[in-house]
Amino acid sequence: MIILAANDNLLTGLEELIALIDSEWSSLDLHSYGLWRSHGWDGVGHSFELNYYIQGSNLIRQDQAKVEVKQGDLLFLPDTIRKSSCDDGSFRVFFLSFWFKDDALNTRLRQIYKTIARDSHPLAVPGLEDDFVALITELRSGKRFPHLLKHLFIHILVKIYRAVHIYHGTKPKHNKHEQMIGEIIKELNENYGSDISLADIAATYSLNERYLNHIFKGATGIPLGRYLMKIRIEQAKRLLRTTHLQITDIAMDTGFFDAAHFCKSFKKHTDYTPAEYKARME
Numbered sequence: 001m002i003i004l005a006a007n008d009n010l011l012t013g014l015e016e017l018i019a020l021i022d023s024e025w026s027s028l029d030l031h032s033y034g035l036w037r038s039h040g041w042d043g044v045g046h047s048f049e050l051n052y053y054i055q056g057s058n059l060i061r062q063d064q065a066k067v068e069v070k071q072g073d074l075l076f077l078p079d080t081i082r083k084s085s086c087d088d089g090s091f092r093v094f095f096l097s098f099w100f101k102d103d104a105l106n107t108r109l110r111q112i113y114k115t116i117a118r119d120s121h122p123l124a125v126p127g128l129e130d131d132f133v134a135l136i137t138e139l140r141s142g143k144r145f146p147h148l149l150k151h152l153f154i155h156i157l158v159k160i161y162r163a164v165h166i167y168h169g170t171k172p173k174h175n176k177h178e179q180m181i182g183e184i185i186k187e188l189n190e191n192y193g194s195d196i197s198l199a200d201i202a203a204t205y206s207l208n209e210r211y212l213n214h215i216f217k218g219a220t221g222i223p224l225g226r227y228l229m230k231i232r233i234e235q236a237k238r239l240l241r242t243t244h245l246q247i248t249d250i251a252m253d254t255g256f257f258d259a260a261h262f263c264k265s266f267k268k269h270t271d272y273t274p275a276e277y278k279a280r281m282e
Helices: 008-023 103-116 129-141 146-168 178-190 198-204 209-220 224-242 247-253 259-270 274-281
Strands: 028-037 041-043 048-062 065-070 073-077 084-086 091-100
Touching: 008 103, 008 146, 028 129, 048 129, 065 073, 091 103, 091 129, 129 146, 178 209, 178 224, 198 209, 198 224, 209 224, 224 247, 224 259, 224 274, 247 259, 247 274, 259 274
Parallel strands: none
Antiparallel strands: 028 091, 041 084, 048 065, 048 073, 048 084, 048 091
């Protein structure tokens, strides 16, 4: 797979897309959406799409190109693709199909897609599943509150922009802490199930705990402890959605002291108990 390498043009394109959706929302038609499960397809592209893979992997044939995608990948698909197909497999992908009711706006959107789609190569953006669930749930509700739908859609685009800027974009050339923050984030993502403390990490880099937290918050926007908690909660959500593990097992797997601590923390961050969240997702 070729992972989309972000640059200033990509960020500019995403800014233009967000501004266009924001200013011309009343003319946007979100005409098709849902969760596609494991079935192959063979059809003609006819609209703009966002595809987000939440499970498995897939090989897509688009016109003369082949595109490999896997869990956590996002695809911007333009309306200029004439033929798209893939075989049956084991994958799940959220899809949003849309266009504008005005041809001139579709022309502008087509130009933006040329900047951000990059021949439909995927962009690795983890952590968007709940945002797609929220938007599609609202679309299916039949209530169709325009301002809420607009907020949910733009929220997804803003999260993509932030992820590109933080994880794929051009980093400041003179940030002496850049490598350290990257190493810490990698450590948190790989070992979130272990006993990780700010004190231990600070000692590894011979830093004062308060100073390390100050540096980390400056780079990520949130303190280290809260960053780790978000990782653990997101991992717990995935286990609740995709496995039949007991609550105690999920608590242990995601680094919590016990089931009681896990349930209390989960409800604090999601407004649901783990059991309520699992039932809601099902």
